[in-house]
Amino acid sequence: MARLFGTDGVRGKANELLTPELAMRLSQAASVVLGLSQSEDGRRPVAVVAKDPRISGDFLSAAIEAGLAASGVDVKDAGTLPTPAAAFLVGDLGADFGVMISASHNAAPDNGIKFLARGGKKLDDALEDAIEACLQMDPPRPTGGAVGRVSRFADAEDRYIIHLLQTLPNRLDGLKVVLDCAHGAASGCSPEVFNAAGAEVIVIGAEPDGVNINDGYGSTHLEQLQAAVLANHADLGIAHDGDADRCLAVDHEGNVVDGDQIMAIMALALKDQGKLKDDTLVATVMSNLGLTLAMEANGITVTQTGVGDRYVLESMNANGYSLGGEQSGHVIFADHATTGDGVLTGLQLAARVRATGKSLKELAAVLTVLPQVLINVRGVDKAAAPECEPLQLAISESEERLGSTGRVLLRPSGTEPVVRVMVEAATQEQAQAEAELLATKVSEYLAL
Template identity: 70%
Template sequence: MSRLFGTDGVRGLANGLLTAELAMQLAQAAAVVLGHDRNSNGSRPRAVVARDPRASGEFIAAAVEAGLSSSGIDVYDAGVLPTPAAAYLVADLDADFGVMISASHNPAPDNGIKFFARGGQKLPDEVEDAIEAQMSNEAVRPVGADVGRIQRFSDAEDRYIVHLLQTLPHTLEGLTVVLDCAHGAASGCSPQVFKDAGANVIVIGADPDGHNINDGVGSTHLGPLKEAVVKYGANLGIAHDGDADRCLAVDHEGNEVDGDQIMAILAVALKASGKLRDDVLVATVMSNLGLKIALREAGISIRETAVGDRYVLEEMRDGGFNLGGEQSGHVIFADHATTGDGVLTGLQLAAQIALTGKTLKELASVMTKLPQVLINVKGVDRTKVGSNEVLAQAVAAAEAALGDTGRVLLRPSGTEPVVRVMVEAADEETAQSIAEHLAQVVRAELALELVSE
């Protein structure tokens, strides 16, 4: 049987894979593993539950809260909130754990359930495995006064906004900011916090109806944001995804500023103020080589991890570092958050414009992105990437040809017969040529053999 938990909780088609019954079972299991087994102060365990505005989130939240309260967990129902806000509230309220119901940047028919441990931390694999194993056991069923209670937590969003404002090094007065909230969980709090910080705010993609989340807007569809920034003459645009755990930006000319560029800007700023711990940024292997080159020149080193914000978080915790993230726009400020926070990232980026008086385009010029070509080679044996000698020789030859001006990365998919060939070089033509050559070698050497019946 395949593992129920994926890279970011349990996710799938609502009422397909993710049914009310499954949601309740997960909640009952989490009540034991994250609640009763870890609660040592004698009081009834408490959990924060939040969701994004997908229509299916309503019945899934009801099932989760029923599973928790029937298992003896007191529930704070925080309503519609960004994922990082839910994580913050778990820590702020000293709750035993939290549950976020969201499928992030996925389309509206999907949904998901992810858990946060005490302090708002993401769960390691072994704890997720324990929850999954507990689902096979009999649920805890207290009676009478021992059942949990459900409390509607009306000031959850306000608490989060106050927290965000306290992180700002400078007001945003004089800035015009366009916000694209992806018709998602930040549709209320993101415009409010930018206004409270002093910015003139123009909002798009902030009319969630339960079905339009991420639909042609947000961080996966930057076209509307680019048009609005240019149309209104704004200083910058900020795009969130459905649960607002990521942030991409647009400069005043309508150019995209991705997660690598955002991290470069913020790392340099933190180092200049003496706040970048150990002068280290944590990023994944997919970050552009231009980021490493730019930060090396600024006296900042990069710790690389596997792809996924959970691996970035693990490295940050293990090394005590306070800034990390991904090219996709997940940026983690460990001094202020336990997970990627798109609203926090947008605020910090805007604050740098206000502080320096520079445009976002000028700030982003701190790094030069190398052309990057990515080819997905399908129908191949991904398990042999590291053991095929012909492929190893081809990669070595490509790396020798590129020298310090580029790099090669071969990544086998974790679930499919696919190998991802990524090449960066000083120019697009070179990157494309080398990537295509390596893709041909992968196809020839790792092709899956057809077995006749």
């Protein structure tokens, strides 16, 4: 049987794979692993529950809160908030764990359930496996006064906004910023916090209706943001995804500034401030080779992990590193957050622009991005990719042709039913050709 938990929680089409029955069972199992087994002095454990604005979040949150309360857990319903806000609130409240209902950058029909351990930290594999094992057991069934209560967390967003403002090294007065909230969870709090920080704010993609999340807006659809930055003569644009744990940016000329470039800018900023622990940045194997070269030129070491911000976090936590992230825009500031935070990242990036007096384009020029092509191959058996000998041979042959000027990364996605083929090369043409060749091989050797 395939593992239920993927790279980032349990994710799938709502009411198909991710049913209210499964949501309730997962919450009951989590109540044992994360709550009842860790509660002290016999007190009732407490869980924070939040969601993004997609329509299925209503029935999934109802099922989850019912399962938690029926298991003897008190629930703090934080309503619609970004994933990093939920993580912050778990720590801020001293809650035993948290539940975030979101499928991040996926379309509205999908949804997901992410559990957060005490302190707002993502779960390691062992805890996820323990929750999955508990699905086969009878859930706790307290009665009378031993059941949990569900209460609305009235100041959840305010607490998060105050926290974000306290992280700023300087105000944003004089900056004109366009915010694209992806019709997602940051539609309320991101504009509010940028305004409070002093920026002149133009907002797009901030009218969630339950089904328009990530639809033509946000970090996976930057065209609207690029157009708005140019039309409004803004200094920069910031794009979140549906649950706002990502941030991508656009400079004043409409050029995209990706997660690698943001990490390079912020690594130099923290180094200048003496806050970059061991002068080290943590990135995944998906980050552009140009990031490593740029950081080396500035006396910064890049440590690589597997794909997924949870693995970046594991490395950061194990070694005390202060900055890490992914090319996709998950950027983690360990001094301020336990997970990737798109609103926090956007604020810090804008603050760097304001503090230096340089444009975002100038700051991003520290990194020369090598041509990179990513192809998602669908309709294949992604689990078979690592053990497919003909495919591994094709990868080796491609690496030989690229030599020291490029690299190949082929991996099954942890969040989607695809195999990702990524190729970097000295030229765009070579990267495209090698990626297309390998994608064809994936389709041929792994066809369902």
